Amino acid sequence: MTGNRWRRTACRIFPLLISFPLLGGCWDRLELEERAVILGVAVDDAESGPAEEGDVTHMPDFEPAPEQPMYRLTVQIALPGRIPLGPGGGGGGGGGTSKPSETVWIVGVTGHTIDDAMMNLQQKLSAPLFLGHLRVIVVSEKIARRGFSNLNDYLRRNPEVRRMAWMMISAGKAEEVIRTHPPLERVPTMYVISTLDNAARTGKFPQTFAGMFWSNSSKKGQEGVLPYVRLKEEQTLEIAGLAMFRSDRMVASSSPLQIAAYMGIKHINPGGYRGIVQIGGDSLTIYSTHRSSKIRVRIRDGQPAFTVDIGIEANVEEKSNESVSLSNETILRELEKIGGQSTQELYQGLVEKTQQYGSDIFGFGEYVRAKKPGFWNAQVKTKEKWQRMYKEASIDVNLKIHIRRIGMKAE
Amino acid sequence: MRSDREITMIQLGSVVSSSIIGVGILPLPLFAVRAGGAGAPLVAMLGSMIGFAGIWLLVALGKRFPRETFVQYSQSIVGKWPAAVGSLLIIVYFTVLTAFGAREFGEVVITSVLKNTPVEVTVIVMLLLTAVSCRQDLTAFAYIQYFYLPVILVPAWLIVILSLKNADFINLLPLWGNEPQGIWRGGLSIANLFQTSFVISCIIPAMKHPNKALIPCVWGTVLAGAMYVAIVAAAVGVFGAEEIRLLLWPTLELAKTTSLPANVLERMDAAFLSIWVTAVFTTLHCSYTLTVVSMADLFKLKDYRALPIFLLPLVFMLAMQPQSIVQMYTTIHFIGQLGLLLTIGYPAVLLLIALARGKRSDGVDRKSLEKNGLPDLPASD
Structure with a gap:
């Protein structure tokens, strides 16, 4: 009888024991403040060339880097604990501050492809990059006219990216749009988002999220449009028209x-x-x-x-x-x-x-x-x-x- | 060990529905669009009809042999050894289906959510859960399926309805698609997803009134089929057919772009995935139950409680066979198409032979009933 009882107890404890490692999800445990949450990305073409790059994703001797002009990525990373929560509650949780330069950290990096640039960036950062909160993607007109299927492929493939992110084409350098720090919002990307969200609400601009742009570009009988923005004096962002595409290349822009x-x-x-x-x-x-x-x-x-x-x-x-x-x-x-x-x-x-x-x-x-x-x-x-x-x-x-x-x- | 024959009609209907709605709901719009372009909802509807044909055959057979399972009555129809070969094929097929269902589940989870977790772990957790649940008798089985059905259906419909806001009706035109020649093939590949409903061949004999099985089966199929058509239509309406060709799991993307009103939830994919886990579980529960019950019948075991755990290592090894996600999907598709011969073709042949030879055990023909006897009565264990 005792053997039987032992067996029964073992049968009950064993599932309990294995369920902790299996169901806890501990493999993917990553605390919020341990990740580098990317809020916005700007994609430009790199002027400096390959000099400032270490070989992170490729071995120059065996597998040369892709033969295409290099990208320059500028990303806006949220500083953990510094993003103010709720309206006006500046002093709260972890010393929230109202200066934009203190809520985010802006880092630039170059690479042969988007992923290469991301990995070059990762090589320089301590925390793992996280794209789940990516809300703004700014692409410079130069890149858009060259065709940016590489970027679209990277974003579509990545499961963290949401299709509701705003994608836009900047008349000048995209980096400058990401680097704005208007006084209206404490987080710079939030200002860019609210510019476009409000434009959609007041009938100034259609909702053209990245996902909609992708869907429309894929259709055989339709092309995509994106907001065409221009940075103006005093850190304002002007919606300067529509960027019109033909397949994955920007071909023209319209007037406002x-x-x-x-x-x-x-x-x-x-x-x-x-x-x-x-x-x-x-x-x-x-x-x-x-x-x-x-x-x-x-x-x-x-x-x-x-x-x-x-x-x-x-x-x-x-x-x-x-x-x-x-x-x-x-x-x-x-x-x-x-x-x-x-x-x-x-x-x-x-x-x-x-x-x-x-x-x-x-x-x-x-x-x-x-x-x-x-x-x-x-x-x-x-x-x-x-x-x-x-x-x-x-x-x-x-x-x-x-x-x-x-x-x-x-x- | 079996059950006390108290499965109700509603429970049978839920078994049909929740066995159909499973892991395949994620790539469903992709399969349908590959075959029919903008006519994808039509492909889904056609697939549902083909799927229902298989269910109808099992109901018709179940009516003729109300107290026997598929393995048992196939023996009295075509004889002991030929039937044993057929049953063995069915058992092997549903073992493979269970394994690949779990693998597909694991692949989705590690691609989209738990990126660092080994795929073996996600697969084995799902299989363990299924195996443990399969130790219950059929009454409990039917009750579990009945219990979870609303959990699957309500949120899935919610996503469909909420996504209508972003849908463009023009994406769904023309209704038959621009290249209608692929619709038949597409219908067959959608019918693959209906095969788990074969489990009703074990459930019907455990019902209170096996002769009333048709109505709940019709309702169950309509519920699941309408869900499929709605999800395909919503995905095509929101993304357009061409974009869906680029998405591995369009239903998941649909959940990602759908938000609850008033900023309650900005994206529903996390919520959707947790519901979808339930849907995967009920489907695997069905296919694995079918495997073990048929096996017990074939080898004349009174008690099948040890079988699920005993088979588990084999199922797990099968699940680990595909080397990449692309290979996994080609294999699943290929095996599924072959499986249609087993799950629709074979019952059709059986029904024809039963009709020709006048075989039945529903009391109309006393002689055959006396010869075969009633199927094993609930044994007290």
Whole structure:
């Protein structure tokens, strides 16, 4: 009997004993303050060349480094315990501070590929790099125009990276965007994020997270767009337009007002842009509150033809002088007509620009693929072919503005 | 050891659902998109129908032989030795399926979450859990499956519904995809994921009313099939077919991009993975139970409680065979396609022969019932 009891006790204790090492997850135990949490990355091309690099991922004699221009990465690493938690609670947990330079640490590194640069960085840092909180990826225009599938591949493959990170193209050096320290936010990347988040909320810019950019670039009948930003005086970050892509290369950028045209055609709300309308010696500013759009596709003479019907709801915001009175309805109709014409030109201008570069950022090709699969299968089928065909496609934009309100002033 | 024949219809339905929804739900949109492009939801639906064909065959057989398991009635249909070969193949097949299911689970976990943990550890933890649970009788088995079903279904639907916010309907057009010729092949590869529902061949004889098995099986398949179609549609709607071709586990990416409203959770992948572990467990529980119960039947063992642990080293070694994740997926796909012959083709042949020879043991034909006797009654152990 005692043997039996021993066996039973052993049977009970054994699972308990092995469950601790197996289920504890101790292999991957890594305390928060032991990792280097990367908040933002800037990708530039390296000017200095290979001199300042040790051979971390390759042996120069056996396996030479990849034959491509080198990258320069600038990363923003959160200092553990220094990131203030909650609004205003500066003094709390671990002596939170309000100076941006003291919440993050900015380190630069070069490498032949993105991973090579990351590993060069790791070689210099004590804590393991952690990309789970990467929120901002800034790529310089030079790299974007060269094509950055290497970066996209690295980020897609890495399981820590989230697809909701903001990716943007900077007009100048990307490093400078990462190095800004505006006084509005205590963590510099948070400022960049809030710039774009607020722009999306107020209808100034569409939500173009990295994941959406990847999805749109992958589609056969669509190209990706990213925010095109420029660092201005006093550490402000201007949203300077849309960076337009063709496959994985940036081909052009738009003006800030053309963002409105993009959002109008893509039916993205709320409206947020203002337009100035000249009428009877006065110039009035009207602003859009709501955009609607309907895209129809037909096949005409073996070519796809698109009709885009756009309706914009708008209000009057200011008048430059008192030569026109808004008290009667005809003047509003007149305003709608003149404003509609100039806005239509704006829209058409953007469409023509994308056609000129063969960069279908609106996804007209997706409409062909979805609605006219017979034509698509017979004539298009590949992304390259659509890029060529898009240049020749006929796209008509019909635009109508409806002015609804004039503010608090009676005339 | 068996059970007291008290499995209810709802429990049978849950067994069907939770046996189908398993480790395969992560790469599911990828498989469907590879076959059908934008028509991926149609591929998933077709796969569900093929999968249901297999389930229907087992229900029809179960109705003819209400108190016998697959191994037992196949003997009375085609004779002792041919049936033994068939049963042995089934046993081997589901052993392999259990092993590869655990391996696939391990690969996902070490790629996405526990990067430093050896894959052996994640696999063996899952297998141990499964083996220990398989020591229970079939009533407990059905109850476990029934208990966990809502845990799997509710959050998965939540992700689907929340992700609709980011979806673009145009990605799902045309409904039949741009290259419809791949749809049939794709349907077959989706049907692979339905094979674990073969476990109902052991559950039906342990039911209170085996002749009422069809309705819960239909519901179970519809529940799981709708889940599959919804997940594929959500993934294609959010990412577009071409992007999914680049993602190894699109469902996981979907959970990553989906956030709970009002900033409660910014990304749902951690929550989703923990639910998915449950789904993997219920599926492995089904396939391993099927293995051990069929083995006990084949070798006429009264008590199969020792079998799960006894087989464990073998299953573990099988699980460790694939050398890379790419090899693992090609092997799983290849074996799964062959397995369709076993899990749909073989029962179809059995049913045809049973029809032709007029074999049954549901009391309609007294003679064959007397000859074979009732299957082993619950033995008191």
